[in-house]
Amino acid sequence: MHTLDLGTGNTSLRPISDLPEAVQPCFSFTKSQLELSLTDPNIADLVANKTASKEFFYGIEIMAHNEGKITCVDFNLFLPLLPTFVSIVWSRQFSESIRSSTMKQVASMQLIPYLNSHISAMPHLSLYRLSEKLLDEFLALNFTNVLVVRGDQTHDDQEYKYAYQVVEYLRRARGDKISIAVGGYPEGYTSLTTEPQDKVQNIRFLKRKVDAGANFIISQLCYSGDKIVEFIRDARSGGITVPILIGMVVPDSFGKYENLEKITGVRLPPEERDELEKIQYDNNKVKDFFVQLTVRNIQHVMDVGLGIYGIQFFTLNRFESVLDVLRELRTRNILKEPSTGNSVEA
Numbered sequence: 001m002h003t004l005d006l007g008t009g010n011t012s013l014r015p016i017s018d019l020p021e022a023v024q025p026c027f028s029f030t031k032s033q034l035e036l037s038l039t040d041p042n043i044a045d046l047v048a049n050k051t052a053s054k055e056f057f058y059g060i061e062i063m064a065h066n067e068g069k070i071t072c073v074d075f076n077l078f079l080p081l082l083p084t085f086v087s088i089v090w091s092r093q094f095s096e097s098i099r100s101s102t103m104k105q106v107a108s109m110q111l112i113p114y115l116n117s118h119i120s121a122m123p124h125l126s127l128y129r130l131s132e133k134l135l136d137e138f139l140a141l142n143f144t145n146v147l148v149v150r151g152d153q154t155h156d157d158q159e160y161k162y163a164y165q166v167v168e169y170l171r172r173a174r175g176d177k178i179s180i181a182v183g184g185y186p187e188g189y190t191s192l193t194t195e196p197q198d199k200v201q202n203i204r205f206l207k208r209k210v211d212a213g214a215n216f217i218i219s220q221l222c223y224s225g226d227k228i229v230e231f232i233r234d235a236r237s238g239g240i241t242v243p244i245l246i247g248m249v250v251p252d253s254f255g256k257y258e259n260l261e262k263i264t265g266v267r268l269p270p271e272e273r274d275e276l277e278k279i280q281y282d283n284n285k286v287k288d289f290f291v292q293l294t295v296r297n298i299q300h301v302m303d304v305g306l307g308i309y310g311i312q313f314f315t316l317n318r319f320e321s322v323l324d325v326l327r328e329l330r331t332r333n334i335l336k337e338p339s340t341g342n343s344v345e346a
Contacts, residue, residue: 025114026072030082033075033118040116040144043085044179044215050084051243051309056302056334057084058311059245060322064088064107071317075119078326080337086115087147087181087218087312090124103137112143122181126151127160135166139173146170147181147218148209162205164212171213182206182214184244186222186231187266203238216243218312221260223268223293225300232306245310246301250294250321252287254280291324295332298325302334 050057060083065071075082088108103109108123115121122145125138138146148166160166167180188202206217217240222228228246235244251257254276261267268276272293279285301308313322329335 025111026070028074029118030075036118038117041120042179043120043122043145046084047216047243054309056309059083059085061087061314063317064111066317077323081335085120085122087122090126103134104141122147124149127158129155129158131159135169145179149183164209167209167212167214180214181216181218182209184217184219186219186227199234203234207238207240210240210242218245219247221247221249221266221314225297228301229304244308245312247312247314248294249314250290250325252318252321253283254286287321291321294325295328
């Protein structure tokens with residue numbers, strides 16, 4: 001995982017002076033974004049409206065920083081259609097460092113107010129080592145949006161073992177004034193076990209999060225279009241009616257894929273894995289392999305017609321592969337240029 005170095009010459013790369021010293025943002029906004037003056041828009045409303053209008057849309061997930069480098073994002077690269085929102089990963093480093101600091105000093109939390117002036121932004125909130133005190137500190141930040149994630153690991157001192165518990169707490173505290181997203185798992189909780197998963201039980205777990213107050217779902221990455229479709233159908237059959245966004249990752253090297261496999265436990269189908277291994281030493285071919293696989297999976301989900309219109313790209317702070325996917329989606333007329341609105345330069 002690496003950051004995107006865009007340099008410092010762009011005048012729209014603006015530091016943020018009123019945040020703690022730990023993070024100095026490095027975002028280059030488009031002209032139309034700079035002309036906006038947003039007030040922390042509700043992402044659940046955006047997702048619901050786009051889903052109701054059957055409009056394909058996407059979000060991007062980024063890290064606040066990685067390997068000591070500040071994350072730089074140039075939103076001009078995503079034109080003509082910008083992401084509907086940005087989510088910022090919660091890392092284990094945040095959970096460890098927060099023991100001697102406060103929630104407002106977490107790097108991802110520091111970036112949210114800055115982003116929200118120009119694009120809707122949502123922090124992740126992990127259960128790992130989370131306490132009621134920290135949860136109250138999060139609420140004190142008065143954010144409108146949050147993605148509650150279980151995390152890939154647990155710790156003896158965390159007070160919450162299940163995401164639905166945090167969803168319930170947030171909903172009781174903020175009512176309808178907060179937009180809550182949760183994770184869904186097309187292949188089950190693969191980061192915790194390699195054993196076969198009980199699909200019915202997994203859907204019950206997911207519905208419990210929705211019943212607790214989650215507004216929409218972002219799925220874990222999955223390399224199989226058939227499994228994604230099966231997951232969506234199972235969710236709908238299980239009584240889950242909220243919008244579902246499909247999580248996609250587009251590794252640009254074999255090493256990146258292997259790292260993700262170790263972290264998440266999510267694997268390519270055997271035939272695709274065999275094909276990948278034949279080209280594993282050619283990064284250009286590997287990147288194109290995942291670009292084409294991602295496009296096929298998105299096309300498959302769209303063709304089945306399950307009412308899914310949103311994709312969340314887990315960028316790993318590397319955007320070239322995602323941009324390649326977006327270009328291909330435009331050629332297929334899945335991703336359409338906006339006729340009006342702020343998604344394109346005036």
